[in-house]
Amino acid sequence: QKEVEQNSGPLSVPEGAIASLNCTYSDRGSQSFFWYRQYSGKSPELIMSIYSNGDKEDGRFTAQLNKASQYVSLLIRDSQPSDSATYLCAVSGGYNFNKFYFGSGTKLNVKP
Amino acid sequence: EADIYQTPRYLVIGTGKKITLECSQTMGHDKMYWYQQDPGMELHLIHYSYGVNSTEKGDLSSESTVSRIRTEHFPLTLESARPSHTSQYLCASSGIGELFFGEGSRLTVL
Numbered sequence: 001q002k003e004v005e006q007n008s009g010p011l012s013v014p015e016g017a018i019a020s021l022n023c024t025y026s027d028r029g030s031q032s033f034f035w036y037r038q039y040s041g042k043s044p045e046l047i048m049s050i051y052s053n054g055d056k057e058d059g060r061f062t063a064q065l066n067k068a069s070q071y072v073s074l075l076i077r078d079s080q081p082s083d084s085a086t087y088l089c090a091v092s093g094g095y096n097f098n099k100f101y102f103g104s105g106t107k108l109n110v111k112p
Numbered sequence: 113e114a115d116i117y118q119t120p121r122y123l124v125i126g127t128g129k130k131i132t133l134e135c136s137q138t139m140g141h142d143k144m145y146w147y148q149q150d151p152g153m154e155l156h157l158i159h160y161s162y163g164v165n166s167t168e169k170g171d172l173s174s175e176s177t178v179s180r181i182r183t184e185h186f187p188l189t190l191e192s193a194r195p196s197h198t199s200q201y202l203c204a205s206s207g208i209g210e211l212f213f214g215e216g217s218r219l220t221v222l
Contacts, residue, residue: 032209043202043213044155051209088155090211098143098162100204100211104154
């Protein structure tokens with residue numbers, strides 16, 4: 001079983017719609033959760049971090065964490081073509097405290 | 113936000129050459145990491161360090177080696193490059209929470 005699971009996509013949404021990206025993790029002791037955006041040929045860029053249950057909003061992005069269900073999600077409101085990228089979910093702080101575990105990423109396509 | 117620098121950004125080299133990929137960060141982060149990523153594929157951790165004189169192998173076996181003599185510096189070395197080493201190498205660092213990546217070094221071995 002992989003530490004972090006994501007649907008590889010592609011997820012296609014029209015411009016202006018809400019994109020919903022999901023992630024599950026296996027280590028119940030994980031404490032820190034992150035979403036990265038990676039454009040083709042570029043390095044991952046941190047867009048959201050979340051540490052406690054509930055929602056965290058930053059501009060058009062909302063991260064949601066449910067530790068009981070071991071589930072993290074990212075909502076992108078008013079999606080733009082420039083949001084088209086691969087989104088990586090990452091988890092840390094579990095049994096191997098200092099390691100970051102990444103999912104394989106979900107490719108998002110926002111169609112004009 | 114961390115400032116983390118990788119050089120060279122692009123390197124094309126012949127088989128059998130020794131290479132060193134440089135990584136430096138200016139934020140005083142104790143934890144540093146090397147990831148390998150092929151185009152369109154997932155990230156693989158190949159080395160990490162929790163501090164000076166501390167290095168560990170990651171989840172993906174790699175013929176590369178690393179050193180951590182100074183907090184800010186975490187170079188990766190390949191003694192004898194082979195075409196199978198062609199990939200993107202990403203350096204990252206972390207303080208007390210978030211992980212920040214450098215821009216990457218794209219290595220091509222002919």
